[in-house]
Amino acid sequence: MNDDRIRLDGQVAIVTGAGNGLGRGYALQRASRGAAVVCNDVAVDAAERTAREIVDRNGTAVAETRSVATPAGGAAIVARAVDAFGSVDIRVNNAGQLRNAAFEDLSVDNVAPLVTYLASRRCTVTDGSSRLVAGTSRGSSSRQAGAGTPPASTA
Secondary structure, three states, X not given: XXXXXXXXXXXXXXXXXXXXXXXXXXXXXXXXXXXXXXXXXXOHHHHHHHHHHHHXXXXXXXXXXXXXXXXXXXXXXXXXXXXXXXXXXXXXXXXXXXXXXXXXXXXXXXXXXXXXXHHHOOXXXXXXOOEEEEOOXXXXXXXXOOOOOOOOOOO
């Protein structure tokens, strides 16, 4: 559903985890409301596919494939947005690390990178002035049924 009263014309959105699932939905939604979108995902083909879909729908988007797990990656994502569109107005921190197992079946080796990632992501994609939407889906894989339709949001 697209409420035309909520427009993002002239704004720039970074959406992490934009290749599939909720992130893809967030990116498509922001673009449908007029924002230029940086579609970030470490899955290169997925990031490019989402950006291409936005452009094919007459929107404005670029793909960006660095990891949000490090400050250097976060800085590169912001730099891509500024280089392509001049600013950053909206950040949707959606990137996640998929672990397809029940918690009790995960080993320490599986969980440690996830904990490190979650602890670091609070500060990696930042420019000091944009609005932030933070969230991640349990399984952002395209295999997840119903993925890709985010809840309505004003950011």
